[in-house]
Amino acid sequence: MTIRSVPGSEGHQLRRAVCPGSFDPITNGHLDIIARASKLYDVVHVAVMINKSKSGLFAVDERIELIRQVTAEFGNVEVESFHGLLVDFCKQRDIPAIVKGLRAVSDFDYELQMAQMNNGLSGVETLFVPTNPTYSFLSSSLVKEVAAWGGDVAHLVPPVVLEALTERLAKER
Ligand code: PNS
Numbered sequence: 001m002t003i004r005s006v007p008g009s010e011g012h013q014l015r016r017a018v019c020p021g022s023f024d025p026i027t028n029g030h031l032d033i034i035a036r037a038s039k040l041y042d043v044v045h046v047a048v049m050i051n052k053s054k055s056g057l058f059a060v061d062e063r064i065e066l067i068r069q070v071t072a073e074f075g076n077v078e079v080e081s082f083h084g085l086l087v088d089f090c091k092q093r094d095i096p097a098i099v100k101g102l103r104a105v106s107d108f109d110y111e112l113q114m115a116q117m118n119n120g121l122s123g124v125e126t127l128f129v130p131t132n133p134t135y136s137f138l139s140s141s142l143v144k145e146v147a148a149w150g151g152d153v154a155h156l157v158p159p160v161v162l163e164a165l166t167e168r169l170a171k172e173r
Contacts, residue, residue: 014042017097017127020086023048023063024056025161027143029135031070033101036129038074045095046071050083057144057168070158087122098126103136148172 019034023046037044048063056063060081071077082089086098098118100111115126131138138156147153147165154162 013094016043016045016093016095017041017099018045018047018086018090018093018095019099020047020049020089022051022054022056022140023067024140025058025063025143025157025165026067026070027135027138027140027157027161028155029101029103029131029138030140031158032132032135033099033129034071034077035074037099038071038076040099041097042076044074044077044099045089045093046077046079047086047089048079048081049086049089050081052083058164062164066158066161066164069160085121087118087124090124091122096124098124100126100128101131102128103131103138 017037017040019030019037021030023030034044034046046067048060048067050060058066064079064081067079071079089095090098098115100115102108102111111126111128115128118124118126135156143153143156143165148169153165157165
């Protein structure tokens with residue numbers, strides 16, 4: 001992919017950030033955070049972190065493909081998977097910042113622990129972006145549960161994800 005060139009940034013190091021997650025599948029809440037990060041950084045890496053103990057509805061490659069499709073318009077988003085520590089993903093790509101959405105106070109405790117652990121491990125900073133209130137209740141797990149019971153999730157995921165979800169759940173029935 002071609003990363004959009006930022007006027008005046010020639011010869012300067014690109015400012016990079018990572019939006020990590022499971023993305024099983026990506027929701028409008030994730031997309032909103034990635035879109036906002038893509039306005040703040042030259043390159044946003046979306047890292048689909050592989051958790052071998054969690055089997056997902058979508059294979060990692062399918063998640064990546066869906067994320068690529070819905071972030072293509074931003075022009076500065078790179079999507080890949082990673083098996084390992086997030087700090088190692090950051091080190092290998094020279095990424096100094098992790099961008100995370102915070103939906104509610106309930107997210108904060110664990111997010112703070114991870115941010116402090118990651119900072120202690122490698123010095124990487126975590127920046128929290130308040131989730132758009134429209135999506136403050138939204139999670140991939142809830143989307144899957146509601147969709148599995150035939151509930152309407154069309155307003156919660158991008159159309160291409162809705163299509164993939166509908167197809168996958170029909171196969172699983
Ligand atoms: O979408 P999720 O499942 O809430 O994302 C959690 C994720 C993947 C960002 C987090 O579990 C993570 O960073 N995993 C990678 C392994 C790692 O670095 N663990 C130590 C965290 S301090």
